[in-house]
Amino acid sequence: MSAQKQANWSYTEGLPVEDDVLLRARDRSHELGVSPVSTGIAAALTVLAAASKAMTVVEVGAGAGVSGVCLLRGMGQNSVLTTIDSDVDHLRAAREAYAEAGIPANRTRTISGRAADVLPRLTDAAYDLVFIDADKANLPLYADQAVRLLKRGGLILINDALDGGKVADPAVRDASTNTLRQVGKTLRTNDQLVSTLVPAGNGLLMAVKMPA
Numbered sequence: 458m459s460a461q462k463q464a465n466w467s468y469t470e471g472l473p474v475e476d477d478v479l480l481r482a483r484d485r486s487h488e489l490g491v492s493p494v495s496t497g498i499a500a501a502l503t504v505l506a507a508a509s510k511a512m513t514v515v516e517v518g519a520g521a522g523v524s525g526v527c528l529l530r531g532m533g534q535n536s537v538l539t540t541i542d543s544d545v546d547h548l549r550a551a552r553e554a555y556a557e558a559g560i561p562a563n564r565t566r567t568i569s570g571r572a573a574d575v576l577p578r579l580t581d582a583a584y585d586l587v588f589i590d591a592d593k594a595n596l597p598l599y600a601d602q603a604v605r606l607l608k609r610g611g612l613i614l615i616n617d618a619l620d621g622g623k624v625a626d627p628a629v630r631d632a633s634t635n636t637l638r639q640v641g642k643t644l645r646t647n648d649q650l651v652s653t654l655v656p657a658g659n660g661l662l663m664a665v666k667m668p669a
């Protein structure tokens with residue numbers, strides 16, 4: 458990355474001022490060995506949830522709740538976040554973060570399990586936003602499921618879509634990087650979607666399911 462691009466990135470990542478709720482959730486993430494979304498992505502999640510007026514959101518990878526709190530803060534008053542994680546300790550920490558953020562318990566549905574098992578059980582075309590932040594090996598499946606779950610006009614967000622610069626480097630050809638490139642291509646070429654890859658954080662892939 459050029460010095461100027463690095464400076465722009467550092468500047469934008471340094472702009473959001475996070476409150477104690479998010480700082481504590483970040484501390485718990487690190488204690489549990491979870492990588493939370495960057496500060497820039499955290500702020501973007503709140504903005505995108507608010508801009509899309511999301512009332513029903515699915516998250517793959519609750520972690521210790523940093524991204525969930527940010528989504529919930531942008532979502533409407535009676536909205537519900539359905540969040541999936543395979544690790545019960547992470548889900549417990551996420552619930553703690555939601556409670557500390559003052560989110561009523563009926564606004565979150567925390568589901569313990571592997572996303573590949575849970576996502577197919579969720580209702581077709583019932584969600585406004587799907588945020589994916591886990592388990593890159595199964596990303597193609599999650600992206601397919603996200604398209605199925607979204608209402609027309611709904612938004613798919615995939616975190617870490619540049620994977621620390623590996624996706625943009627043609628010399629890197631490992632399986633996880635190839636999977637990310639393939640998912641980007643699948644979303645770009647899907648006629649139902651418009652998509653873009655934004656170089657915030659470690660890359661945020663965004664796609665909207667267009668009206669028929």
Ligand SMILES: C[S@@+](CC[C@H](N)C(=O)[O-])C[C@H]1O[C@@H](n2cnc3c(N)ncnc32)[C@H](O)[C@@H]1O
Pocket residue numbers: 486491492493494517518519520521522523524525541542543544547570571572573590591592
């Ligand atoms: C990068 S962390 C999520 C961080 C979270 N989004 C945040 O910003 O606070 C990934 C999470 O996905 C969970 N995970 C990993 N594989 C999974 C799978 N197959 N199904 C569901 N969750 C999974 C991990 O337990 C971990 O909590």
